[in-house]
Amino acid sequence: MKIMNPDPAPVFFEKCAQHGLKITPQRKVIYQEVMKAKDHPTADAVYKRTRKILSNISFDTVYRTLLSFTEIGIINLVEGYGEQKRFEPDPAPHHHFRCIKCHTIFDFENDSYDHIPVPDEVRKYGNVTNKRVVLEGICSKCSKSK
Numbered sequence: 001m002k003i004m005n006p007d008p009a010p011v012f013f014e015k016c017a018q019h020g021l022k023i024t025p026q027r028k029v030i031y032q033e034v035m036k037a038k039d040h041p042t043a044d045a046v047y048k049r050t051r052k053i054l055s056n057i058s059f060d061t062v063y064r065t066l067l068s069f070t071e072i073g074i075i076n077l078v079e080g081y082g083e084q085k086r087f088e089p090d091p092a093p094h095h096h097f098r099c100i101k102c103h104t105i106f107d108f109e110n111d112s113y114d115h116i117p118v119p120d121e122v123r124k125y126g127n128v129t130n131k132r133v134v135l136e137g138i139c140s141k142c143s144k145s146k
């Protein structure tokens, strides 16, 4: 028996309604796939996973849907580094350690990073509404395989 995806969280329906985004089976599945992901997936990765459920879906639909989701704020984009866009399902404040070799992004929480003081120099540019610390390095898997 095929296990059906449970319905998305209420926030999905609320935000879509608020922004006039129609609820379609495609959008539901794409959203679910991002929320399930633990790897900050690229649009391509989301597309491949979505296609297993909706075999006719196009990459373009997935890509455009992901961008609409980031516009209405139900998913986030990971800060970019000139590589493919990566999507962030976790709305809770957290920080990233990214491996510069395999591009894996590890999530971590740290109370003092959450409360990192904003330098005066930055204050003059505007109000800070989100703080994320990004650490870069080589993950333990990559350091082992030389």
Ligand SMILES: [Zn+2]
Residues within 6 Å of the ligand: 099, 100, 101, 102, 103, 104, 138, 139, 140, 141, 142, 143
């Ligand atoms: Zn690595």
Ligand SMILES: [Zn+2]
Residues within 6 Å of the ligand: 040, 088, 090, 094, 095, 096, 106, 107
């Ligand atoms: Zn993250």
